Amino acid sequence: MISVASTLLAATAGRTRDFRVLRLSGATPRQVLLTLAAETCCVVTLGAALGLVVAAPALFGTAHGLREELGLPVELAVAWPWVAGVITGCLLVATAATVLPARAALRRMRRA
Structure with missing residues (x-):
């Protein structure tokens, strides 16, 4: 999540020109x-x-x-609540790391 946040913070900071174009349009x-x-x-x-x-x-x-190899029944078990939690956490962190700097x-831009 830290890498997601830092990447998005840096990317959002570099998009001020895009924000200006959207505002002017x-x-x-x-x-x-x-x-x-x-x-x-x-x-x-x-x-x-x-x-x-x-x-998968x-x-x-x-x-x-x-x-x-084992000759035994091996079932695939995925902890879906954990997967959903990680995805939700990344979604929240990514949204915050994008919207807050923007x-x-x-x-x-309003002040300038």
């Missing part, structure tokens, strides 16, 4: 922030989905290999 500060929050939600959802797709073959392969940048 008629978007309110609230609309800019909602757009950024929606964009962040899409990115985190896509990242979580791709992570699960990449991990390895998990199924490991379970199958153990089943074959809000500060929009305030600075």
Whole structure:
């Protein structure tokens, strides 16, 4: 979560020109922030989905290999509440790390 936050903080700080263009095209500060929050939600959802797709073959392969090697029934067990908790935590941290610096940048633009 720390790497997600630091990456998004740095990326958001570099997007002040984008915020200015949105404001000049008629978007309110609230609309800019909602757009950024929606964009962040899409990115985190896509990242979580791709992570699960990449991990699934390895998990199924490991379970199958153990089943074959041991000759015992080995079932794949995923702690879905933990997975959902991690994804939710990343979503919250990513949204905060995007919206809070953008809000500060929009305030600075208003003063200038």
